[in-house]
Amino acid sequence: MKRRTFLASTSALAFLPRTVFAAGEMLRLKAEAVVQQVLPEGEGTTAMLGFNGAMPGPELRLRRGVRAEVEVQNALEEGTAVHWHGIRLENRMDGVPMLTQELIQPGARMTYSYVPPDSGTYWYHSHYISHEQVARGMMGPLIIEDDVPPDVDHDITVLLADWRLQEDGSLINEFSDMHSVAHGGYMGNFARGFLSQSQVSIGDRVRLRLINAATNRIFPLQISGAAGSIVALDGMALAVPRALTDITLAPAQRADLIVDVQEDVAFDMLMRDGSFRLADLAAVGANSDRQPTPIRALAAPDLPKPNTPTQHLTLTMMGGAMGGRHGGDNIWAFNNVSDLQPEPFAAFQRGETVRITLVNDTSFPHGIHLHGHHFYEVDADGALGDLRDTTLVEARASRDIICVFDNPGKWLLHCHMLSHAVGGMRTWVTVA
Structure with a gap:
């Protein structure tokens, strides 16, 4: 990847629309072909796959302990399935063809029904020929909301991914070439972050939910313009918030941060020859009402305690x-x-x-x-x-x-x- 840098201005930023679940309401995801502005505004668009007309798909926000029903319609020309990554759900809802379900065939629908037991940051993605369908864009954020939210001014999701693109923005269809599979895997030549919000104010306290949705790329991240703590990893709250330093996220890993905004917030991928700008969160104006307070731990997860291994x-x-x-x-x-x-x-x-x-x-x-x-x-x-x-x-x-x-x-x-x-x-x- 070359050190090509772009600024995610309001006009260029791809937002993550939110869909909040109401008890008894059916959520719907339509897997379909989409066209996305992956490269900066003014450059070529990219023919991809996605959900509900967008890539990434909409951010789903569910409630802990409340049964969710999500109908997935397959408008693709091939089968698919959806995995709810990190959710400790019923096995038959896990979304793995040949192991937990049949394929959702083209033109068919399947309703996933499960009760999320844990609050936190998760994501959903295709689990059929996923090395290709996810690389083409079939993923989106999945947030299980806290029973008692932390004291923050904004709750912002940052989904990271990369793609192998031609100069005109079209995807290079080499998702399973032998060299990539035998080495580090399919790696894009362009990466970016998709944010659910583009602006904050200096002095705001912000929860940042980082998701590595890349198929193979490990993201060594540096976040500047804010100071704070890591409060959760892979959806699970840390017992004691950890000082925010550089973060490394492997594919599928997540990290929740609570930070105080000091200036424009930048998300950079660290590289051998410097850094690559993934996204920017603009700081506009100042929050004079927010008073500095210690960052507190999120509610502890309710998981069984280990015994002596058998x-x-x-x-x-x-x-x-x-x-x-x-x-x-x-x-x-x-x-x-x-x-x-x-x-x-x-x-x-x-x-x-x-x-x-x-x-x-x-x-x-x-x-x-x-x-x-x-x-x-x-x-x-x-x-x-x-x-x-x-x-x-x-x-x-x-x-x-x-x-x-x-x-x-x-x-x-x-x-x-x-x-x-x-x-x-x-x-x-x-x-x-």
Whole structure:
């Protein structure tokens, strides 16, 4: 990616329209072809896929503990399915073809019905040929609102993604070329952030919800023009807010920040030769009413507490360019096996606490995502660390996670570098 910079002015900013759920109301998403202004205003447009005529799709805002119903209409020329990423929902609503549901065929509809148990920042995206459908734009923010919102002046979503574009704005259709799949995955030559709001005031206290919706790109982020704290990761509130420094988000990971605006807020991707501007949030005027106060923790998530693990498993990532041989029949593998098999990687009883060592025996980082659950990353000293649904494991490194498998069903476990997933790095577990 070249250091091409643009300013997201009001005229160029692509807004994320919000759809707030009312009890008993059916929400509707229409998967369809769209044309989007991805490049700066005045340059070429991009033919993509999206929801409700836009890419990204509308920001859905649901209430914790209130059943939501979302009807998905497929107006594409191919099948699709929608995954509600990070939501601990009923297995049959998870949106994974061949594991939890049949494809939504062209012209057909499916209603997803679930009760979100946790407030926080999530997102939705296609889970059918997702390395291509997500790269074409089939994603959107999913916000589960707090029972008692934090004291902020604005609540702003920032969705980040990248695309491989021609100079005229058209997509380069190389979503699964062998080189990309065997290396870091499909990477765009242009990236940007989509914001739900374009302006704030100096002195405002703002909640920023960052979502990495890219198919493969890891975003090392620097946020300037504001000071504050990280208050949640992958939708789960931190027990103690963490000082805001540079943030790294693997594909599918999220971070919630609460910050005080000091000037125009800039979102930059750090690169070897400098930085790349993803988005700007303009500071217009000043808020003289807001008084500085400590940033408080969000409400703690209500998840089961781990017991002593009854199983300690190892999941080894194998293959890819500059990787060793393995027994799978695709480019990548877990434990010498590629792609979904008739038998699961592991079987658990409901409520069982399990420790899994994730070993990255490859030359590339991987973001490992578990459906239907959150898990604890284990710190270097063996203590329980952050709650995540996607963890980044660097090349030639390992990480332990501990999970209470309390959600019955068949759950996908895969690399969320979606090129690696289609290249074989996916398996599943079952919870009785």
